[in-house]
Amino acid sequence: MGILYSEPICQAAYQNDLGQVWRWVREDRSYINIQDGFNGDTPLICACRRGHMRIISFLLRRNADVNLKNQVSKTKQNEALVRMLLNAGVDVNAIDCYGCTALHYACEMKNQTLIPLLLEAHANPMIKNKDGETSLDIAQRLKFSQIELMLRKAS
Template sequence: MGILYSEPICQAAYQNDLGQVWQWVREDGNCINIQDGFNGDTPLICACRRGHLRIVSFLLRRNADVNLKNQKQRTCLHYAVKKRFTFFDYLLIILLMPVLLIGYFLMVSKTKQNESLVRMLLNAGAEVNATDCYGCTALHYACEMKSQTLVPLLLAAHADPMIKNKHGESSLDIARRLKFSQIELLLRKAS
């Protein structure tokens, strides 16, 4: 299940194995920004795909490049924003929801975790308006996912709501199409 990587440090970052990541970095400091042979993911992108905060923090402290792009022209910020709940998360949330609202708190904590991840990357200098192979920025994806926590965070970092993707759609257009009215107002103010 998941992705298999040709670079061991990428696999370790994806699987949340901090010990292994640390070992690889100790053996060769240059592997911090290595790009995997399959899809060009860096260890940082791998960790962001899964939302592994400790590994992201570790890599950033060792000056991992937050703006390297993989073969889809995506940076770690694209993946941090696109990160959705896993099927397992949903299952836990649904099963635990009736039990003292544990499911609700789990959902809130997962959302906060994602917010921390995006904030960490922005603080490390992630280019907020970087576009991928579809011409989408992190803000496009945050709007597509109707993320009320991430859109304001990206706007505060000067994300441009008027950048159009390859379908000619801006983040504002996406918010309008999805009838995401609170976010539409925020985006209008920012543009």
């Protein structure tokens, strides 16, 4: 089933219902950046959680705020999605409630496609999370030598 949201537009974005998202935006443009009362997800975050590219594109074209934060983190690690968000001006070094950046998560997931993309967008591999670990520390701990090399070159 997944997540149940208190904000109907958030639920529609999560369930990939572009018709409903469009209806809510047409009714009131402020719904684009509304945050769900439970965890602070916006419609954009909801769509990103599931990788719903059409809804993400729709919201970005209507100036959804890419830098609003929720109380949790992690969305799909999808190259096209990340490119879209970077092009829309997302803060590549934004941290979540654990002090982690997208680069921390990409390193944990050994995502060798996203790491160069994030580094090219000036992701900082030396930001420490709440456990005191940098992205480089994560790559070293998990023995991801190719990722470690990429991060060393960038820092």
